[in-house]
Structures are given as C-alpha cells and as structure tokens.
Amino acid sequence: xxxxxxxxxxxxxxxxxxxxxxxxxxxxxxxxxxxxxxxxxxxxxxxxxxxxxxxxxxxxxxxxxxxxxx
Numbered sequence: 548x549x550x551x552x553x554x555x556x557x558x559x560x561x562x563x564x565x566x567x568x569x570x571x572x573x574x575x576x577x578x579x580x581x582x583x584x585x586x587x588x589x590x591x592x593x594x595x596x597x598x599x600x601x602x603x604x605x606x607x608x609x610x611x612x613x614x615x616x617x
C-alpha cells in the first residue's frame with residue numbers, strides 16, 4: 548500500500564468510529580427503539596464509508612512500471 552491508500556484507510560477507520568459513536572448517541576434516549584435507531588443510522592453511514600474507501604484505495608493503487616518487481 549502506498550501513502551495515499553494508508554491515509555484513506557486511516558480516515559475510514561476514524562469515520563467508522565465517529566459514525567458508531569453518533570449512532571449509539573442517537574439511540575441512547577430512545578429506550579425500546581434503540582436498536583432500530585442504531586441500525587437505521589449506522590448501517591447506511593458505514594456502508595457508504597466502506598464502499599467509498601474501497602473505491603479510493605483501488606483508484607490510488609500503485610501502477611507497476613515495466614521491469615520492476617514487486
């Protein structure tokens with residue numbers, strides 16, 4: 548992995564932690580609805596974050612130069 552890809556993974560990890568915290572916070576005061584609120588907020592956010600990060604990691608993949616060995 549090159550530096551750009553490592554930064555994307557780091558940012559993705561931080562975003563997932565923030566999204567998890569935010570989703571738990573939103574569901575905290577809801578009592579019986581906590582699970583539903585958590586799932587409705589966390590799953591879409593996490594899905595967008597992971598898919599976006601995967602696309603960026605693939606986009607910034609190092610292109611091997613002819614004659615170089617990895």
